[in-house]
Amino acid sequence: MDGHSLIKQYWRACEERDWEAFGRTVAPDVVYRDPQTREIVRGRADYVAFNQTYPGDWHLTVERVIARDDEGVSWTSFAVGDETMTGLCFFRFGDGLITEIDDFWPEPYEPPTREVPVVDRY
Amino acid sequence: MDGHSLIKQYWRACEERDWEAFGRTVAPDVVYRDPQTREIVRGRADYVAFNQTYPGDWHLTVERVIARDDEGVSWTSFAVGDETMTGLCFFRFGDGLITEIDDFWPEPYEPPTREVPVVDRY
Numbered sequence: 001m002d003g004h005s006l007i008k009q010y011w012r013a014c015e016e017r018d019w020e021a022f023g024r025t026v027a028p029d030v031v032y033r034d035p036q037t038r039e040i041v042r043g044r045a046d047y048v049a050f051n052q053t054y055p056g057d058w059h060l061t062v063e064r065v066i067a068r069d070d071e072g073v074s075w076t077s078f079a080v081g082d083e084t085m086t087g088l089c090f091f092r093f094g095d096g097l098i099t100e101i102d103d104f105w106p107e108p109y110e111p112p113t114r115e116v117p118v119v120d121r122y
Numbered sequence: 123m124d125g126h127s128l129i130k131q132y133w134r135a136c137e138e139r140d141w142e143a144f145g146r147t148v149a150p151d152v153v154y155r156d157p158q159t160r161e162i163v164r165g166r167a168d169y170v171a172f173n174q175t176y177p178g179d180w181h182l183t184v185e186r187v188i189a190r191d192d193e194g195v196s197w198t199s200f201a202v203g204d205e206t207m208t209g210l211c212f213f214r215f216g217d218g219l220i221t222e223i224d225d226f227w228p229e230p231y232e233p234p235t236r237e238v239p240v241v242d243r244y
Binding site (some may be wrong): 005033034035036037038039040041042046049050053056064066067068071072073074086088090099104105106107108109110111112114115116118119121122 | 137155156157158159160161162163164168169171175177186188189190193194195197208210219226227228229230231232233234236237238240241242243244
């Protein structure tokens with residue numbers, strides 16, 4: 001399976017809470033990191049448990065996937081109730097499985113004042 | 123130029139403060155968005171000005187680039203004094219130039235308590 005399809009399958013299984021299928025997309029020694037919290041989870045069983053116990057009735061939409069043979073990235077929207085969060089995941093692949101995940105959750109913030117009047121809001 | 127080289131050239135020109143070369147990597151009608159602040163900048167001249175006036179003596183390192191023909195992503199580290207920030211940029215390309223940029227700045231935060239003891243810190 002190519003990287004693009006692998007990422008799509010990972011997220012499909014995640015949204016469907018199909019934890020067996022989800023586990024099959026990651027390597028036995030997968031490593032997950034959250035660079036913002038410096039959390040790390042090692043190994044398939046622990047990583048599945050980490051996702052399976054993630055709180056909230058979340059539902060995800062895959063916005064973008066960019067991948068090549070050995071690495072890829074996804075931009076997803078996670079809706080929980082009225083709130084929508086953005087998730088950005090960098091993946092590395094090996095032997096057709098996900099071997100590394102770096103998972104970012106950028107949050108809204110108020111912009112600083114800019115020196116030049118070239119910025120609008122959307 | 124392929125997407126990977128285009129992104130590398132964009133960041134090289136940025137780090138070198140070579141604003142002419144930087145401007146040549148983006149389309150005349152380039153659109154920049156910051157999804158966290160909902161800021162938007164339209165057009166090459168304004169976008170160059172936005173970057174040229176960005177405060178601080180920042181220096182960037184390109185950590186990862188993943189690209190294909192029509193889109194790509196970069197993970198960069200921005201050092202300003204003792205602080206290092208992470209920048210994640212999604213790009214779209216057209217006619218060999220950058221046409222759209224979505225720029226994320228995820229910040230560190232304290233992790234929530236997890237239900238299962240599978241998480242370490244690094």
